[in-house]
Structure formats: structure tokens, C-alpha cells
Amino acid sequence: MKRRAVTVVLVLSAALLGTCFQVPNAEDDAALLKQAQMLFSPLPKALGPEAPVPSAQEALGKMLFFDPRWTVEGNVSCATCHQPALYGTDGLSKSIGVLHRRHRRNAPTVLNAGLNFIQHWSGDRNNLEDQVDQALVGAISSGHPDRAAALARIEAVEGYASLFRQAFPDATTPLTSANVANAIAAYERTLLTPAPFDSYLRGDAQAISPIARNGLRHFISRGCASCHHGSGVGGQIFQKFGVREEYWNATGSSEVDKGHFEVTKDPTDLYVFKVPSLRNVEMTPPYFHDGSVPTLAGAVKVMGRVQLGVALPDAEITEIIEFLRTLTGPLPANFATAPALPASSKRDP
Amino acid sequence: MKRRAVTVVLVLSAALLGTCFQVPNAEDDAALLKQAQMLFSPLPKALGPEAPVPSAQEALGKMLFFDPRWTVEGNVSCATCHQPALYGTDGLSKSIGVLHRRHRRNAPTVLNAGLNFIQHWSGDRNNLEDQVDQALVGAISSGHPDRAAALARIEAVEGYASLFRQAFPDATTPLTSANVANAIAAYERTLLTPAPFDSYLRGDAQAISPIARNGLRHFISRGCASCHHGSGVGGQIFQKFGVREEYWNATGSSEVDKGHFEVTKDPTDLYVFKVPSLRNVEMTPPYFHDGSVPTLAGAVKVMGRVQLGVALPDAEITEIIEFLRTLTGPLPANFATAPALPASSKRDP
Numbered sequence: 001m002k003r004r005a006v007t008v009v010l011v012l013s014a015a016l017l018g019t020c021f022q023v024p025n026a027e028d029d030a031a032l033l034k035q036a037q038m039l040f041s042p043l044p045k046a047l048g049p050e051a052p053v054p055s056a057q058e059a060l061g062k063m064l065f066f067d068p069r070w071t072v073e074g075n076v077s078c079a080t081c082h083q084p085a086l087y088g089t090d091g092l093s094k095s096i097g098v099l100h101r102r103h104r105r106n107a108p109t110v111l112n113a114g115l116n117f118i119q120h121w122s123g124d125r126n127n128l129e130d131q132v133d134q135a136l137v138g139a140i141s142s143g144h145p146d147r148a149a150a151l152a153r154i155e156a157v158e159g160y161a162s163l164f165r166q167a168f169p170d171a172t173t174p175l176t177s178a179n180v181a182n183a184i185a186a187y188e189r190t191l192l193t194p195a196p197f198d199s200y201l202r203g204d205a206q207a208i209s210p211i212a213r214n215g216l217r218h219f220i221s222r223g224c225a226s227c228h229h230g231s232g233v234g235g236q237i238f239q240k241f242g243v244r245e246e247y248w249n250a251t252g253s254s255e256v257d258k259g260h261f262e263v264t265k266d267p268t269d270l271y272v273f274k275v276p277s278l279r280n281v282e283m284t285p286p287y288f289h290d291g292s293v294p295t296l297a298g299a300v301k302v303m304g305r306v307q308l309g310v311a312l313p314d315a316e317i318t319e320i321i322e323f324l325r326t327l328t329g330p331l332p333a334n335f336a337t338a339p340a341l342p343a344s345s346k347r348d349p
Numbered sequence: 350m351k352r353r354a355v356t357v358v359l360v361l362s363a364a365l366l367g368t369c370f371q372v373p374n375a376e377d378d379a380a381l382l383k384q385a386q387m388l389f390s391p392l393p394k395a396l397g398p399e400a401p402v403p404s405a406q407e408a409l410g411k412m413l414f415f416d417p418r419w420t421v422e423g424n425v426s427c428a429t430c431h432q433p434a435l436y437g438t439d440g441l442s443k444s445i446g447v448l449h450r451r452h453r454r455n456a457p458t459v460l461n462a463g464l465n466f467i468q469h470w471s472g473d474r475n476n477l478e479d480q481v482d483q484a485l486v487g488a489i490s491s492g493h494p495d496r497a498a499a500l501a502r503i504e505a506v507e508g509y510a511s512l513f514r515q516a517f518p519d520a521t522t523p524l525t526s527a528n529v530a531n532a533i534a535a536y537e538r539t540l541l542t543p544a545p546f547d548s549y550l551r552g553d554a555q556a557i558s559p560i561a562r563n564g565l566r567h568f569i570s571r572g573c574a575s576c577h578h579g580s581g582v583g584g585q586i587f588q589k590f591g592v593r594e595e596y597w598n599a600t601g602s603s604e605v606d607k608g609h610f611e612v613t614k615d616p617t618d619l620y621v622f623k624v625p626s627l628r629n630v631e632m633t634p635p636y637f638h639d640g641s642v643p644t645l646a647g648a649v650k651v652m653g654r655v656q657l658g659v660a661l662p663d664a665e666i667t668e669i670i671e672f673l674r675t676l677t678g679p680l681p682a683n684f685a686t687a688p689a690l691p692a693s694s695k696r697d698p
Contacts, residue, residue: 066434075445079434080424084687085415091693096424100449283692294693336687338433340680343632344440344643 029205032213035220041231042198047114047189057167061187063160063339064180070153072098072143078135078184082110084336087283088191093291097140104257106291111335112279114189115232121289123238123274124263128185129178136177147177154180159342193280193329197233200326208326215323218316223308232277233327239275241289244309247271250302251292259289279327296321378554381562384569390580391547396463396538406516410536412509412688413529419502421447421492427484427533431459433685436632437540442640446489453606455640460684461628463538464581470638472587472623473612477534478527485526496526503529508691542629542678546582549675557675564672567665572657581626582676588624590638593658596620599651600641608638628676645670 064070068077081095081103082088088109090096095103105121119125125134135141136150144150154160155175164174167183199207208216219225228234238260241247248256260272273289286292287299300320304312312320413419417426430444430452431437437458439445444452454470468474474483484490485499493499503509504524513523516532548556557565568574577583587609590596597605609621622638635641636648649669653661661669 063434066432068432068435069440073445074441075429075439080429083415083417085412085428085690086417087689087692090424091418091690092423096422283689285693331687331689333686336689337682338680338685338687340436340632340685341434341440343436344634 061183081107098143116235132181195329197326215319235277410532430456447492465584481530544678546675564668584626
């Protein structure tokens with residue numbers, strides 16, 4: 001498991017940087033910036049395959065993302081659980097999908113999801129395309145028995161056929177489940193949220209406040225950055241939730257979720273989850289895979305306890321939160337602004 | 350019933366204009382424009398009370414409109430049934446609300462709803478404020494047993510308290526159900542969609558195509574405008590659905606809806622509904638109070654049959670639809686663009 005090896009190196013380097021170098025005060029801002037630049041990287045301008053994706057594909061993907069008509073009762077879209085107004089989440093502990101079915105886990109934000117090395121809390125989706133493709137037949141996301149049923153709904157909306165032809169001009173059959181996945185994934189990769197921390201990482205040491213910089217110091221020296229690193233400030237590795245004690249004792253979770261173990265059946269993957277990106281974390285409560293912790297302060301406290309084995313002082317938590325707030329960017333216009341969908345000419349089921 | 354008296358006058362004047370004056374061809378464009386200007390009026394620049402509404406109130410109303418957290422399970426907002434991407438509807442025959450409850454009627458668009466003389470298909474809501482106020486305790490829209498439960502949810506979101514204070518600076522208790530209604534209604538009144546037909550009514554006879562002008566001629570001469578008139582091209586009066594024959598025979602409706610009779614218990618109100626505005630009608634299928642007719646052509650045909658007692662020729666229907674398309678305006682930016690909601694600090698129920 002390569003990603004684990006990386007973790008170890010990063011834990012060590014974070015420990016070295018944080019503990020050995022001890023950068024406790026404001027005059028060492030330049031050193032802090034250097035540390036941060038080693039651990040994190042600013043958001044790229046764009047994500048995606050080497051060849052540029054046609055904008056018609058992104059535009060189509062956006063429509064499909066916002067269109068509820070292709071799910072089984074026509075009332076749930078991707079945007080139901082990934083709402084713009086709630087920063088790409090639904091604000092619930094556990095989502096409610098088609099047919100009023102409750103999801104087992106908390107809906108992760110779709111913002112910056114293209115940065116994740118794998119998708120979903122348990123890592124059971126390889127990438128965005130895989131996520132969409134499986135969502136087409138998901139019991140909670142779609143409710144259809146097969147992909148053909150979902151595609152038939154899309155085909156039933158006059159107007160989509162030509163949009164697929166424009167988006168996939170070289171395809172003999174443009175409207176396929178693979179292309180639904182390609183289009184939605186292409187759209188989702190555009191949903192990046194540059195934040196003050198990116199300006200900081202690019203060298204503007206004053207782009208975040210002195211308190212936020214203190215929070216960043218704690219974040220590094222305590223070891224948070226050993227998992228939450230990279231351009232997503234997370235989303236790069238798997239990690240066991242509950243390194244120092246069982247997580248459910250700290251979160252009050254109502255059930256024990258075995259995480260990545262469900263995918264691999266490997267005992268070393270028990271309670272292992274994808275480390276979530278912390279971008280916009282301030283805007284996406286409640287927290288953790290089961291939404292069991294409602295506040296950010298509570299979440300930071302739990303992390304200190306179960307991952308690091310420390311009771312973080314309140315003052316430190318406050319400063320860490322101030323740092324986490326620098327990861328909030330404005331809602332991308334391409335997400336906040338709904339597309340006008342082609343009107344349906346068929347009736348709903 | 351004053352609105353009925355108005356109807357009669359309008360039916361007569363439409364008959365006079367349409368039938369007696371007979372304006373059959375393109376050289377009479379100026380006469381057509383004059384007729385149209387007598388029957389319709391362009392959208393006002395703004396709607397609302399004489400005193401201007403503070404923009405903080407509209408902004409707050411927009412947040413509450415898009416916020417699902419105040420309904421019983423936290424998963425349904427006003428925007429669930431009135432989605433921007435579907436022109437303020439949900440595209441369903443009958444909406445699905447909280448707790449997966451199915452509404453009896455089709456969700457009317459919220460766009461231009463401020464133009465309606467009364468709200469809802471059956472006219473059981475006096476105005477937008479009344480609509481919102483009752484939605485706070487609606488079995489399908491909210492699921493809460495009382496207004497206090499809905500308000501408690503809004504209060505639980507840190508950030509709303511100060512937004513209410515800003516929106517209602519003179520109120521001793523700003524966060525009340527009345528002010529939720531005031532704010533959302535103020536927001537909804539901003540949702541106007543100027544369209545090519547407005548330019549036409551303002552005197553630009555070429556703002557709509559010759560085919561659309563033919564459609565407008567049919568629309569007037571057949572008598573459609575006797576009910577669908579004014580700035581909303583509808584929304585101004587009640588009318589019996591099924592003047593010439595029982596509507597359900599033409600629509601294939603699965604149940605008989607008694608309409609305004611349910612409100613008044615007056616037998617003359619049997620099968621009486623608010624005449625809907627036809628603005629953006631092209632974008633808001635399926636049609637009628639029960640969404641029983643999926644296509645616009647089908648809806649026009651039904652109207653000819655049950656309201657006018659005529660089988661409209663297909664060519665005429667095509668031209669009428671071309672006219673109806675001139676009632677489509679772009680999605681208002683204030684609707685298409687989701688607000689960033691204050692993050693919740695409390696957990697969902």
C-alpha cells in the first residue's frame with residue numbers, strides 16, 4: 001500500500017519539522033511558510049486529463065449534475081446531497097436519497113473532490129468517473145435497477161441528445177453511461193475553491209492572520225499535517241480513524257463503521273478511511289464519515305484525542321480553527337449558478 | 350366575486366377584438382400590437398409594497414428559500430420543489446416533499462409568482478407572505494407541528510440571528526414566522542423574467558417572429574387571452590377548468606380535483622382554479638394543476654377542447670406555441686445563483 005508508506009515519511013517529516021525545529025513565534029513566519037510549502041501545495045489552476053476537456057462536456061456534466069429527472073422518482077439529483085448553498089454537502093449527518101432512503105455515511109463535499117486520490121469515505125470508488133458510473137445504479141443515488149433505465153430517462157428529455165453529440169463529437173453513440181460519467185466528472189473537476197491559504201502558500205505570508213499562522217503551527221507541530229497535507233489539505237491517503245483509541249467512544253457514533261475494510265477485507269484496513277480534504281471544512285458540518293460531530297471545535301478535539309492521544313487546549317483549538325478558516329474559498333460560480341435545463345417533454349414516472 | 354366580473358368584460362373585449370375586428374395577416378402588425386397592449390402589459394421593473402424592501406431582507410429571504418435545514422428532516426427546502434435549474438418547478442407531475450410525502454398538485458413556478466392575484470392552484474393562499482407562513486407548518490413543505498419548531502431550527506443555525514437583525518432593524522424580535530414570510534416573499538418578488546414579449550408590448554413589433562405574431566393572433570382570437578391576460582399572461586383571475594366539457598376526460602387525470610370549491614364550499618367554484626401565468630410555460634412541463642399533460646402541444650390542445658370547445662388545428666397549435674415561447678425569459682441571476690448559507694453548528698435531527 002504505497003499511500004501508507006508516504007504517510008510514514010510525512011509523519012516523520014512533520015515530526016521533525018514540528019517538534020525538532022520548534023517554530024514558536026511570529027518572527028519565524030518565513031520558516032513557517034517554508035514548512036507549509038513543504039507539506040501543502042496551492043490549488044492548481046485546473047484539474048484533469050492532459051488533453052483539455054471540451055467545455056461542451058463540462059456544461060453537459062453540469063446539467064446532468066443538477067437534473068433530478070434521471071433518478072427513479074425524478075426528485076433527486078447529484079445536487080440534492082451536494083447542494084451549492086451548503087458548500088457541496090447537504091448539511092445532514094447522513095444523506096437522504098431516492099425513495100427516502102438514508103445513506104450510511106455523511107455526504108462529502110463535491111468541491112475540490114477532483115483532488116482526492118480515491119473517492120468516498122471507504123475508498124470504494126476509484127475516481128470521479130467511477131463514482132458517477134456507480135451512482136447511476138446506486139440504491140440511494142439513483143434507485144434504478146440498471147444503467148439502461150437511467151439512460152432512458154436522460155434520453156427522454158428532448159434536448160439532451162444534441163448536447164451529448166456536441167460534448168462527444170467523435171463518438172458514434174454519444175449518450176452512454178460512460179459519457180454521463182465523463183461529463184459529470186469533467187464538470188466536477190472544475191469545482192476548485194482557491195482560498196487565502198493558497199495565497200499564503202504562494203508566498204504572501206500576510207495572506208492569513210497571525211492567529212491563523214499560530215493555528216497552522218499547531219496543525220503542523222501536533223501532527224495533523226501528517227495526514228492532512230497536499231493541495232487538498234487531505235484527500236491523499238488512507239488512515240485509521242482511531243489511532244490512539246476507538247473513534248466511536250469519542251464521537252458518540254451510533255454504529256461502528258469498518259471503513260476501507262469493507263472494500264479489501266484486510267484486517268489492517270479496519271476503521272481505515274480516506275483522510276478527507278479540509279478545504280472549506282468550516283462550511284461543511286457535521287463532521288466525520290457519519291456526521292456524528294456537529295461542530296468544528298468538537299471535530300478538532302476528537303481528532304486530537306483519537307488520532308494524537310492529546311487533549312488539545314481550547315486556545316489551541318481556537319487557533320487551529322482560525323487556520324482552517326483560511327481554507328474556505330468563495331463558492332465557484334460554475335457551482336453556485338444553476339444551469340437552465342432542457343425542458344422535459346415526457347411525464348415523470 | 351370581483352375577479353369574475355373582470356373576466357366577463359375581458360372575454361367580451363377579447364371576443365370583440367378577436368372576432369369582430371379580424372386581424373388575419375402580417376400587414377396588420379400595428380393593429381395586433383395595439384390589441385396586445387390592451388390585453389397584456391409588460392413586466393414591471395419591480396414588484397412589492399410602496400416602501401422599498403431593504404435588500405438585507407431579500408438576501409435573507411433568499412437564504413431561507415434555499416435552506417433545507419429548517420424542515421423536519423433537514424432535507425427539503427423551498428428550492429426542492431422550486432428548483433432554479435427547472436425554472437422554479439421540480440419537473441414532476443406532483444411534488445415530493447418532506448418525509449417522502451406526495452403533494453396532490455403540481456408545483457407552480459415561483460418565477461413571477463408575485464404577479465399572481467392569489468397563490469396556489471386552488472387559491473387557498475392570499476399572497477406570497479401567506480403562502481410562506483403556511484408552508485412553515487405544511488405537512489408536505491415543512492412537516493413541523495407548529496411554527497415554533499421551524500423557527501427553532503432557523504435559530505439553531507448560527508448566523509441567522511444577526512441576518513434577521515439586519516433585515517428587520519426596527520423589530521424588537523426580528524426572528525419571527527411573520528418575518529420569515531416577509532423575507533422569503535420579498536425575495537420571491539424579485540424573481541421576474543422579462544422576455545421577448547415584453548419588448549414587443551413596449552412597442553418593438555419585430556421583437557417576436559412573424560410565426561409568434563400569428564400565434565398571438567390565434568391566442569387572442571380564439572379567446573385564450575380572455576383568461577390569460579395582464580402582465581403575467583394569466584394569474585389574474587379564477588376560472589373553471591372544463592368550461593365545455595369535464596377536464597378529466599381530456600387530461601386523463603387520475604383523480605377529480607374540485608379546486609377553489611375546497612376553499613369556499615360554493616358550488617359555483619367547483620373545478621375552478623387560478624388561471625396560471627403562462628410566463629416561461631415552455632420551460633415548466635408537465636402541465637395543469639395535476640401535471641397530467643406532459644407536453645405543451647398537448648396542453649394547448651386540451652385547453653382548446655375543454656375551455657373553448659374547439660379542436661385547434663395542429664398548425665395553429667404550432668404557432669401558438671411559438672408565441673408562448675416569447676414568454677420565456679432568462680433565469681434571473683438572483684434565482685440561478687445559490688447563496689452561501691451560514692454553516693450550521695448544530696446537528697440535524
